[in-house]
Amino acid sequence: MARAPIDPAAKLECVSYAPFRDGQNPLQPGLVISPEQMTQDLAQLAKVTDCVRTYSVGNGLDRVPELAEKAGLKVMLGIWIGTNRIDNRAQMEAAIALAKKYPSVISAIIVGNEVLLRGEMTAADLTANIRYVKSKVGAIQVTYADV
DSSP: OOOOOOOOOBBBBBEEEOOOOTTTTTTTTTOOOOOHHHHHHHHHHTTBSSSOOOOHHHHGGGGGGEEEEEEEEEEEEEEEEOOHHHHHHHHHHHHHHHHHHHHTTTTEEEEEETTTTTTSSSSHHHHHHHHHHHHHHHTTTEEEEOO
């Protein structure tokens, strides 16, 4: 892993994390990233940051809070939102369960990643999803990410 161009004693506040390596991508049917692969990644990232931000809880990323806790990292947990309401609900429910299980690890939940930019959801529907998640996770911050 390349060293960050910062003071060697300093750490980045948070970095985006997607565990996919050569030949792996989130659109690959049935792909589940192994905990071992993510543990290796998180150990490396812990050298340069105290926090990781994910984009989804699919593909095995539902294990990130557990593994991040062991690596001493906080997590900004992403929920992938798109046009499929059933998949959206599954992502939200998984994230809610993780927030309840790892409240000291999950610092924020990000509901959707550029879903408005992609035109896959209305602002009203996104707002409803954000409010739903917020109503279930207590003091954990809930937000949305777009460019």
